[in-house]
Amino acid sequence: xVLADVFASVFEQPADSFSDASNQDSVSGWTxxxxxxxxxxxENAYGIRFSNAEMASMRSMGDIRSALVxxxxxxx
Amino acid sequence: MNGxxxxxxxxxxxxxxPPAPVLTRRHTTLPAEGTEAIRALAAGHGLTLPVVYLAxxxxxxxxxxxxxxxxLELANHGRLEVxxxxxxxxxxxxxxxxxxxxxxxxxxxTVEAGELLVHRVASPGAAGDSQITWETADLxxxxxxxxxxxxxxxxxxxxxxxxxxxxxxxxxSPLPPRQALLRTRVNATEEPQPxxxxxxxxxxxxxxxxxxxxxxxxxxRLTYQQIKKGATGxxxxxxxxxxxxxxxxxxxxxxxxxxxxxxxxILGAGAAYVPIAxxxxxxxxxxxxxxxxxxxxxxxxxxxxxxPRTPGVWRVVVDDxxxxxxxxxxxxxxxxxxxxxxxxxxxxxxxxxKGVMIDHRGAVNTITDINHRFGVGPGDRVxxxxxxxxxxxxxxxxxxxxxxxxxxxxxxxxxxxxxEWLDLMEQHRVSVWNxxxxxxxxxxxxxxxxxxxxxxxxxxxxxxxxxxxxxxPDRIRTLAAQDITLIGMGGATEASIWSNYYRIGQVDxxxxxxxxxxxxxxxxxxxxxxxxxxxxxxVPGELHIGGAGVAMGYWRDEAKTRASFITVDGKRxxxxxxxxxxxxxxxxxxxxxxDFQVKIHGFRVELGEIEAALLSxxxxxxxxxxxxxxxNSSKRLVAYVTPxxxxxxxxxxxxxxKLPSYMVPDRVVAMEAFPLTPNGKVDRTVLPG
Numbered sequence: 001x002v003l004a005d006v007f008a009s010v011f012e013q014p015a016d017s018f019s020d021a022s023n024q025d026s027v028s029g030w031t032x033x034x035x036x037x038x039x040x041x042x043e044n045a046y047g048i049r050f051s052n053a054e055m056a057s058m059r060s061m062g063d064i065r066s067a068l069v070x071x072x073x074x075x076x
Numbered sequence: 077m078n079g080x081x082x083x084x085x086x087x088x089x090x091x092x093x094p095p096a097p098v099l100t101r102r103h104t105t106l107p108a109e110g111t112e113a114i115r116a117l118a119a120g121h122g123l124t125l126p127v128v129y130l131a132x133x134x135x136x137x138x139x140x141x142x143x144x145x146x147x148l149e150l151a152n153h154g155r156l157e158v159x160x161x162x163x164x165x166x167x168x169x170x171x172x173x174x175x176x177x178x179x180x181x182x183x184x185x186t187v188e189a190g191e192l193l194v195h196r197v198a199s200p201g202a203a204g205d206s207q208i209t210w211e212t213a214d215l216x217x218x219x220x221x222x223x224x225x226x227x228x229x230x231x232x233x234x235x236x237x238x239x240x241x242x243x244x245x246x247x248x249s250p251l252p253p254r255q256a257l258l259r260t261r262v263n264a265t266e267e268p269q270p271x272x273x274x275x276x277x278x279x280x281x282x283x284x285x286x287x288x289x290x291x292x293x294x295x296x297r298l299t300y301q302q303i304k305k306g307a308t309g310x311x312x313x314x315x316x317x318x319x320x321x322x323x324x325x326x327x328x329x330x331x332x333x334x335x336x337x338x339x340x341x342i343l344g345a346g347a348a349y350v351p352i353a354x355x356x357x358x359x360x361x362x363x364x365x366x367x368x369x370x371x372x373x374x375x376x377x378x379x380x381x382x383x384p385r386t387p388g389v390w391r392v393v394v395d396d397x398x399x400x401x402x403x404x405x406x407x408x409x410x411x412x413x414x415x416x417x418x419x420x421x422x423x424x425x426x427x428x429x430k431g432v433m434i435d436h437r438g439a440v441n442t443i444t445d446i447n448h449r450f451g452v453g454p455g456d457r458v459x460x461x462x463x464x465x466x467x468x469x470x471x472x473x474x475x476x477x478x479x480x481x482x483x484x485x486x487x488x489x490x491x492x493x494x495x496e497w498l499d500l501m502e503q504h505r506v507s508v509w510n511x512x513x514x515x516x517x518x519x520x521x522x523x524x525x526x527x528x529x530x531x532x533x534x535x536x537x538x539x540x541x542x543x544x545x546x547x548x549p550d551r552i553r554t555l556a557a558q559d560i561t562l563i564g565m566g567g568a569t570e571a572s573i574w575s576n577y578y579r580i581g582q583v584d585x586x587x588x589x590x591x592x593x594x595x596x597x598x599x600x601x602x603x604x605x606x607x608x609x610x611x612x613x614x615v616p617g618e619l620h621i622g623g624a625g626v627a628m629g630y631w632r633d634e635a636k637t638r639a640s641f642i643t644v645d646g647k648r649x650x651x652x653x654x655x656x657x658x659x660x661x662x663x664x665x666x667x668x669x670x671d672f673q674v675k676i677h678g679f680r681v682e683l684g685e686i687e688a689a690l691l692s693x694x695x696x697x698x699x700x701x702x703x704x705x706x707x708n709s710s711k712r713l714v715a716y717v718t719p720x721x722x723x724x725x726x727x728x729x730x731x732x733x734k735l736p737s738y739m740v741p742d743r744v745v746a747m748e749a750f751p752l753t754p755n756g757k758v759d760r761t762v763l764p765g
Contacts, residue, residue: 028742031710032677036494036518040525049526052495 002076003065006045010038020062039064046073082148082190083141086218086614086657089588097191097213100222104230108204110237117236117243121167123174126181129197129206131170132236133187134158136229139250139605140221140615151186153177162606166236167243192216206233218614220660227252228612251610255658259610262662263600269624270444273409273436274417275343277478279304285454285480292457292504293333293485302399303337303477309401310341310374310394317372317390319347321411324419324631326352326370327464328361328383331485334394335464336473338374341394343417346410350419350431351464357733358384360429364421365389367632368431413437419631420467420569423681423739425672427688431631434467438572441624443475445597446574450536450561454480457533458508459501461486461515466678467573468510468541476508494522498531505533512541512678513548514710520551532557540565540574542675543666544590549580564590566666567599569680570640570650572625575599576664592656592664599623600647603658608644611657616667619656620649674703674711679738681713686741689734690715695722700750700758701741713741716763722746 007022008015011029024030030038039055042064048071050058058064068075106114111125118128130150138144138160145159156176160169174180184198192213199206208230212222228250235242242248251259278300282290286301298306319325325342327349329335342349350368352361354375361384365373372390375383380393417436421429446452458476460483462468476483484504490496497519500506509516516539523530530552537552537560549562567575578593595601603617604610611617626648629637640651655667672683683701690699698718703711717727727744750758 025742028712029706031706031712032492033514033518033521033710036521037525040522044525052493052499055495056489056493 001045003042003061003068006041007038007061010034010041018061020065021060023060042068046075048073081143081146082192083137083146084143085137085140085189085192086142086221088216088218089586097216099194099211100214102210102212102222102226104208104210104226106199106206106208106230106233106237108200110234111199111204111206113237114206114233117240118170120240121170121243123167123170124180125199126183126185126197127170127174127177128236129185129199130181130187131166131173132229132232133195134160134173135166135169135232135247136225136250137189137193139228139609140225140612142616144606146189149188150177150181151188153179153181164247165244166247193222221612221614224252224255224612227254247607247609249610250612252612255613256610258613258662259658262658263595263602263622265595265597265599265623267445267597269437269441269598271413272440273343273411273413274439274443274474275307275340276407276409278340278474279344279406281478281480288454288480289482290477291333291336291483291485294487296333298333298399300477300480303333303340305401306337306394306398307340307344308403308405309398310337310392311344311405312401312403313392314342314345314347314372314374317392319345319372321346321415323347324350324368324370324416326350326365326368326373326389328352328354328373328375329379329394329464330354330376330488331460331463331491332376333485334376336477336483337394337398339418339464339473340477342374343411344405344409348416348418350421352421353463353465353736354379354383356736359734360736362386364429367428368419369632411436416628418470420465422569423673423679423685424636425682425684427685427692429685430633430636432569433628433631434470434569434572435628438625438627439470439474441598442572442574442596443471443478446471446538447475447479449577449596450538450563452476452479452481452508452536456481456507456536457484457504458482458510459484459486459497459506461491461497461511466541467569468512470573471510481508494519498523498528501534502531506531507533508536508538509534510538512675513539513544514542514678516552517545517548520548520555523555524551528555529557530555530560534558534560536561536563538563538565540567541678544580546583546585546587546590549583549590564593566592567596567621567625568650568652568654570627570652571599571621571623572627575621575623575625576601578663589666591659592666594663595623596625599625601656601664602644602649603656603664604644608642613658613660616655616657618670619652619654619664619666620644621652622647622649626650674713676703676711676713676738679736681739683713686713686715686731686735686739689731689739690717690727690744692734693717693727693730695719696727698750700760700763702760702763713739714763715741715744716750717744717746718749720746720748 004015004018007018148156187195194211196209201207282300282304290300290303291298325347327338419431424430460472562580564578565574600622602620686701687699700716706712724744731740751762
């Protein structure tokens with residue numbers, strides 16, 4: 001599963017428009033609501049659950065990738 | 077002038093318009109004596125009978141048209157452009173029409189309004205009467221419009237026949253009797269008004285159930301008795317420093333139990349509270365404090381040292397020591413039912429916020445209604461997500477604590493995190509939800525995504541302050557453990573939290589919005605035109621709220637108070653600036669703003685206030701702010717400034733120093749010049765996205 005594909009489906013933008021630097025300021029339409037949809041979308045895509053503390057700490061694609069790696073998930 | 081188009085009459089929604097509208101025919105008759113009376117009165121104004129009948133039709137079409145200017149086709153005369161100006165008498169309108177016509181029309185008069193309507197008048201007929209024929213595309217028009225227009229038109233003719241006053245005075249109400257009756261019935265909301273002060277029910281409750289939990293804040297649980305002691309201790313301190321009726325005491329606090337003690341203590345001292353958020357830019361913070369003329373500021377221990385210097389303002393801290401108070405307080409109380417209870421500052425279009433003054437009567441009226449209507453009682457708990465400066469918090473605090481319920485206050489990290497909300501709701505058995513729809517949608521998205529359900533104690537969901545996405549109610553129901561009650565509410569801070577409600581049942585996905593519903597107890601809604609006459613069913617007009625909730629005015633702002641709080645037929649009304657219309661069943665439909673006010677995260681934002689802040693930057697020569705759709709029914713702000721070359725970072729820094737963070741646009745675009753419309757206004761529709 002490619003992380004950028006989850007982003008693409010939540011933000012309705014091409015997957016190649018996202019990078020690890022993509023964050024709430026740089027991605028248009030990254031609202032509070034889409035942030036929630038993104039986090040639960042990532043959870044479901046990788047079959048994992050983030051803790052509340054992890055949820056609160058993720059602000060960018062890089063943050064999400066690191067959190068997944070810490071959970072032992074292979075992310076491409 | 078929008079003269080190229082026929083009148084914009086209310087159309088049937090969703091119905092496929094037949095390619096060639098089928099016209100239905102209706103006849104009405106004005107008897108001979110009425111016809112003769114009109115002829116005589118018309119002559120006195122130098123008007124001919126055909127022009128008078130034409131004017132009666134134009135008046136009627138203008139009353140049902142969204143726009144007061146439109147085009148008609150007049151048989152033997154061709155196209156006629158009309159504009160019904162606000163304030164015109166009937167004679168004034170008729171004279172204007174007579175002047176626009178190249179030659180005097182003759183009988184029979186035949187007028188077409190687009191392809192929806194043909195109107196004919198033959199007068200005098202064989203019996204000296206006036207025979208009026210309407211041919212209308214009933215299927216294309218909203219239900220009842222054709223009949224109502226014909227009825228209203230005949231009613232106007234009878235009124236014109238009845239006396240000179242109707243010709244020269246303000247235009248009479250266009251509502252046909254059936255509609256007038258329904259409007260009266262919908263607004264017959266009188267109920268006995270509880271004559272208590274806003275904080276009184278809490279005090280009573282504290283005597284009845286002193287050991288019941290009132291506030292849950294993180295790990296802390298505070299009982300009614302403890303909160304009462306805290307409020308009593310604070311009130312005595314405040315009284316000692318001169319607090320009393322009609323004086324404002326500022327509350328500058330982060331979310332926490334201390335806010336509850338502060339609000340109750342300030343009212344207990346006879347004064348009124350004004351929330352001034354601690355995270356405001358210093359300039360705005362100091363401006364609000366000084367505008368409020370607050371000489372006392374109530375805060376929290378950890379904040380006291382972080383706030384800007386405020387010479388002449390006495391600071392008092394709410395901490396645990398107050399919970400040990402042994403002194404007692406009231407009743408009797410110092411203030412009257414009609415005294416000020418709180419002031420909430422909202423965005424103002426001319427650059428500075430305005431302070432809405434709500435008296436005890438207004439706030440108590442709304443809160444009591446909601447508690448009765450939805451059976452809120454001692455078993456209920458609310459998750460208090462709204463900031464103190466947002467009036468939903470007034471219900472959270474005084475609504476729940478007035479009936480023995482409890483408030484669950486989310487700790488700061490939980491305030492924008494639905495995963496924390498759900499945990500808190502489960503842990504503390506929250507039963508009442510009260511927020512803007514956006515927060516409920518965040519929670520719903522989270523619960524759906526996690527394949528969870530709402531906590532089984534959740535039974536009442538109140539959503540207000542913004543559009544409710546039409547798909548949201550069904551999504552909520554699917555996740556609810558019980559048959560929960562979903563309520564949409566509306567109103568304005570200027571009319572005591574809420575003024576209308578709608579019990580949301582099955583939602584038809586083709587609905588453009590969730591209906592606004594009906595007025596709450598002791599409150600009324602009028603949909604009025606520019607002449608403050610009622611707009612007929614289906615026709616958009618400005619929403620005006622009347623009744624017990626209407627604010628006292630804007631704090632220290634006579635001019636804005638006069639502009640927004642008006643008296644019509646002896647009733648004091650608040651001009652909301654919101655557009656809406658009555659539906660045939662008496663429910664209201666909300667149609668959005670008629671100006672440049674938008675909602676960002678549920679906060680009211682006047683785009684003009686942001687533009688004024690940008691223009692206060694030395695290098696900015698022009699500023700336009702727009703709210704663009706950010707998807708998921710939310711909006712984000714984009715600012716445009718001239719001249720080109722200004723650094724976005726410097727402009728954002730400038731705004732951050734002046735405005736609350738939700739008012740700082742996501743983007744600031746510097747450009748050489750703004751695109752203009754043909755008539756020289758900034759064309760907001762073609763600004764770069």
